[in-house]
Amino acid sequence: METLFFLIVAAIAVICSLMVVTNKNPINSALSLIMTFFCLATLYVMLEAPFMAAIQVIVYAGAIMVLIVFVIMLLNIKSEAGRRTSHALFMGISVGLLLLVQTWYLLVKSSLSSVRGTVDSAMISKVGHTELIGKSLFTDFLLPFEITSILLLVAIVGAVVLSKKKL
Amino acid sequence: MNEVILSLMTFLPLLGVFILLFIPSNNHGLLRGFTLLVTVLTFLVSIPLVTGFVTNADYQFLLNIPWIKAGPFKMNYNVGIDGISLWLVMLTTFIMPIAILSTWKAVDQRVKGYMACLLLLEVGMLGAFVSLDLFLFYIFWEVMLIPMYFIIGIWGGKNRIYAAVKFFIYTMVGSLLMLVAIIALYFKGMSAGVTDFSILNFFGLNLDPVTQTWMFLAFALAFAIKVPMFPLHTWLPDAHTEAPTAGSVILAAVLLKMGTYGYVRFAMPLFPNALERFTPLIATLAVVGIIYASLVAMVQEDVKKLVAYSSVAHLGFVMIGLFSLNQMGVQGGMLQMLNHGVSTGALFLIVGFIYERRHTRLITDFGGLSKQMPIFATIFMIVTFSSIGLPGTNGFVGEFLVLLGGFESKLRWYTVVASSGVILSAVYMLWMFQRVMFGKLDNPKNQNLKDLDAREIAIMLPLIFMIFFMGLYPKPFIDKMAPAIDKVIQQSRIRPAVAATIPVQPSMQMAPQSVKPAGNPAVPEGHPAVPAGKPAGHP
């Protein structure tokens, strides 16, 4: 049952992502991408990571994709002027597929052999996923977390400067 | 106090660079004055080195503090001088104020950067001479390279970029090989119990001949480029011609000495077997270099190029002296290094003087300057004759001892051929002098030339004093060097097999007693060795 559900969601995700790549109109691509993100959020829930699912929807599907759609509209880009040469197309697709084959092969061959951690479903349901993440962020990963804020600040400054009228 | 003098001296110019950064870059007078002050201070700081130097073979003014420790590598900040480096250090600190003073007017673009480069160069040169740690030496060796590159590349003549890149790449090729050899040497040393990069550790090392050969070749190549030896010399004329006066002066006076110093300090004592094997080759190159450079110098049209080629010839003499491996020859080689620093430095200054006035260095543009510039003519003549090696001037003492030492050693026939360079040097220097100074003053552009002014005379006076002092009373120089040279010679001879069991010489402090055994078992027959047990002439 669960596997079936997974397969359906996965199929939607793959189809949508294919549409991202193949659609001529960037807006369509963007919308397909949002769909993919939603599918991924669903999968996160299945993986007992509700907090991650939430921010996936909020940050990705919400903030970033809105930004992208805005930009597409702002620039008023119509469909792509032309495709790449068939040569490049062929190369790109074959390299991508090669990559897929390789990762697949790796997956088939390798096996998981790491120590299991302490977090399990029971703990998540008892303590709560958000709280666990929060604790971790504010204890073990405090410094990276703080640095993230600087990163974002820099990004904001950068974005503002770059989009000024006169560059 | 004694421990810090060397470090103080070495890093004083660096401090100067930092202060220089805060001087407004349009205040040229202050920039020049301050740089001059720094170099003079450095010179003053270095004077206690001579007065406090105890004449023996030990390293003195030692300072050894741990610096980098990474895995098996342990580098120390290990500095000290012995008789060999003492005078080279003094030469450096002595030449620097003169070089600064020489560019008082010549450089008026980006003065700040220029002065900073000169000071950095001084740090590099002094550091290389005082380092007793191979790794530290290598660092200073490279530090020297960069400011010189900029000095040629930014403040040089028309073809400066080519010259600067040529200089840089030539030197870099050699020094990278040297770095490889240093590391390889360290690994070899580790298996014999060496724990850090101090060169004292490596002197006693008994390497197998094959290893020695390769390492010697790497070191020798690096130094041969710097010397420069035929046929690796072609960067020198270009670098000299394009460099500004101070650059040429320092290049000739000090930088070239790095090569020969490297041979005495590293290549020769570290790899005695390889030295023995390659002596004929290097002596051949040196002799060919002497004759070759003299012949080429003879037909040069550019005064500076001529002097540059004469440097090649002079350094060839130094190499003959060093490789003759007896007290006279090495002594002569060392003296010749100092002499060359003084006289060729002075020659470059002289070329600089006329270049500043006429903006040309072509011999054909001159002629008859003696009439217009009598003081200049006198000084030029003194320096010329010092370069030729007239007795009574410094050039003679070194050249004579080199030839004498060479003749008394296995290099007898090489020396005979090299001696003819003495004739050739007279030919090309006098011919140049005649064409520049003698004859009719027929070029109208030369007719209003001004004679040297007070600053220029002040630059030349110390050099001229040194020319005569070293020519007439070289005893203090020779005496202070002699024990250290004895030691180097001892180290550079193939060691008797017994020594193979002792991998590391225990301590340098014991050296004076241990390096003078009652006989020289390793000396080949018929080789007129230094008389056993007595370093003659040193009571």
Place this chain on the structure above:
Amino acid sequence: MLDNVWLIPLFPLIGFLINGLFGKKIKNEAVIGGIGTLMIFLSFLVSCGILMQLVGMPPEQRVFEKVMFPWIHAGSFKADMAFLVDPLSAVMLMVVTGVGSLIHLYSIGYMHGEEGFYRFFAYLNLFCMSMLLLVLGANMLVMFIGWEGVGLCSYLLIGYYFEKKSAGDAAKKAFVMNRVGDFGFLLGLFVLFWWFGSNHNIWTINFVEIKAASHLLPYGGVVTLATLCFFVGATGKSAQIPLFTWLPDAMEGPTPVSALIHAATMVTAGVYMIARMSFVFIKAPETMMVVAVVGALTAIFAATIGTAQNDIKRVLAYSTVSQLGFMFLAMGVGAFGAGIFHLMTHAFFKACLFLGSGSVIHAMHHALHKGHLHDDAQDMRNMGGLRKALPITFITFLVSTIAIAGIPGFSGFFSKDEILWQAFANPYHGSLNILLWGIGCIAACFTAFYMFRLVFMTFFGECRINPKVKEYLHESPLVITIPLMVLGFLAFVGGFIGMPKLLGMLPNYFEHWLDPVFELANEYGKQYAHSGAHHSHALEFGLMAFSVVVALIGISIAYTMYMANKSLPEKFTSAFPGLYKVVYNKWYVDEIYDFLFVNPCKSFGNLLWKGFDVVIVDGVVNGTAKLVMAFSAGLKGLQSGYVHNYAMGMAIGVVTIIAVYVFR
């Protein structure tokens, strides 16, 4: 007094420093000249004192060494700044300082009004100092300072009129040729030092020590090598074949310089050096033969050239070369005393001749200058009949000419005859001695001929100078004529101190005086050539008479050609045009040297520079650089600037890396 020997070179040094540094400010010629002359005169006084003291000592103790300060001590090599006084150096001291003082005095008059007056005196003093160092040096190295020092001063003084190209060329030529000789000197020093050191552990270059150890030297072999090297040095300094060509050119210098340096003192340094090391040279019979042959050949060779020159100073220059050849001949046959004796008398009469010619040139120049003419003041074809205008010059000149020609009673006769006799009687060179003697006699004949040709052309006959300026010719001032008179007097009587025993009037003071110096050498000589053939007095008398006859023949030929029958020279030249041309052009030696050495050196240097340096070495260097550049120019194409291509590259890279990782 002996202890103060260092004063001798010091005085001229002081003079040099004063005149050199402050001469330009002093300006006053009398002061400058006075200082210069006074300084060398003081040296002369000290030298006299030393001579007196030496005379007062027993002959075998007449050696004194004074160490001033240690100079070069390196390893086993040891050279002090030290002076050696012995009878030989005392003689030389007297000659150098005595003749030197006179020439300084003369120069005050001769150089009057010259632009670089102070410079001239400074150089002259420096020269005297160097020469005195050469003479006094107690070891080869101090001698070598002087040896090169005089070369330097000769360079400076020949190039005194540096605005003339020929002067600059001549100066350079002189220095370089001297330098070739110095090269030989150094090699000789090396060989000797090495031989003594490695074979007997005697590491020395000190003359006294070498003399003490000279019994260890073998006959021939390594000694021949060393002495030959030294002899190369001597040929350079003393203008012998093959290095003689610089001396005639050196006449570009002012005349007092020619008198002092290129006649009286410097050029005799080679002779002095051989005498100084007589105990080494005598042990190398082959070298002795070479010395004798070279000396004889130079004597005749230079004499032939002298017959065809028209420049008054050049004739004297070739005469100097020729006379130096006589001295070397003496050295080569082991007659060291005779050689030094000739050196001394030659210094007197040749200095007098040069100064006399200077006086003539001075007068000529003065006259031509007044008449605004640009005729050559040194060309004898412009002279003639000057004896009336320049009486004092004429008389002194004539005395010296008679002396050099070898007329009995004058100094040159005693010394030259002694040399010829020794050449004949020496036991060293087997049957070669007759040949040496013969060449010497012919050279003497030539000498008499060209010297009298000079006198006749200059002082006799009708005056060929432009009549316009004839009235301006007059005798030189006293400051010029006094040295002439003194030297003329010496040229006359100087020979009596070395009168041969044969004539018996006076004991041969000179030879006795030098005996302690050459005793050892003579002894070695006897050891080598046991069969000291005894010659009868009659033979000696006969040869002496013969040499007088030879001189007279030379004089009479000159008289016939230049006084009695003036068309003869022209007839002669037109009869043998080729021969005349060759002789006039100095046997084309200069051209041969240019062809053999100078030009090949230059073109070889050019070839090395433009061929090897620029094309091959730099070609390899730049070629490497170009190779790298070409390679990177190819690689550059990969950087298309399209993001796609970079992305593709990245992707392919990732795939490759994974592939390597997976399928390794």
Place this chain on the structure above:
Amino acid sequence: MVSLNFYLVLSAILFAIGTIGVLTRRNAIVIFMCVELMLNAVNLTFIAFSKYLGNLDGQIFVFFVMTVAAAEAAVGLALMIAYFKNRESIDVEDMNLMKW
């Protein structure tokens, strides 16, 4: 429970599709979106591993990835706007100034 491999295979497929998109499209914004797709594919892997290994560190990492993605979006899009203002195009084939 869905096996881990399912997630990984899905992630691989998405990543490959993203790669193909990056390599074949010309529109800079679409390329940008494809990059986001690749990032998400990786995120999925992280979370899947996190779950199967019982360790939250992977999810923390995803958190950071998202932050970086956000920053990247802000700056990247600003760049595109600036570029578009200058060149009237965001076709990557027009961006070829970074030659040599």
